[in-house]
Amino acid sequence: MTSRSAAETTARPYRERLLPGIGLYIALLLLVPAVALVLTPINSDMALPVGVVVYLIVAGAVTLMCPVVAVQNGRLAAGRAEIPVQQLGGIELLGSEGMRAAIGPGVDARSYLVVRGWIHRGVRIENIDPADPAPFWIITTRHPQKLAEAIEAAKA
Known part of the structure; x- marks a missing residue:
């Protein structure tokens, strides 16, 4: 050697x-009601699940890009x-x-x-x-x- x-x-x-603090992930939770509000007129049954999926995708992308x-x-x-x-x-x-x-x-x-x-x-x-x-x-x-x-x- x-x-x-x-x-x-x-x-x-x-x-x-170099991950962001928990505050950013909490703020990103606002995506769930925002996406649900947009999708409710189109399909109210899928609005909330799609909002959760969008949150998970964005939070995962933020984490992986750090x-x-x-x-x-x-x-x-x-x-x-x-x-x-x-x-x-x-x-x-x-x-x-x-x-x-x-x-x-x-x-x-x-x-x-x-x-x-x-x-x-x-x-x-x-x-x-x-x-x-x-x-x-x-x-x-x-x-x-x-x-x-x-x-x-x-x-x-």
Whole structure:
């Protein structure tokens, strides 16, 4: 076993799907009466079941379209992009104010962002790959400390 593969197997994996809070799913329940109201003149017996099916389809689509942040096999994956952890520099943990400043008017437009408005914490990770134009990766996460620890462990 090489030293790199040994480090990859001892590093603790991290995986998080950036799901919205329960409030969005509750708000989506308004689809049931809305669809039922539209379908009642057409077929009142099918109005409520179709409303429930529409809710389930939309809630499932929202869930499946949420990006995943993961650290495994020596790589950081955020959304559709991946980068080897060896090409990552310093990690800055961001609270709600830090996150607002990090993605605000002063953000470098070349930075790679995986930001969800319902998550108010995150990390800013320096990208030290000279061939990559993105100077930072800014990622929202509910567990910034755990993500940072997983990246550092994968680097070791």
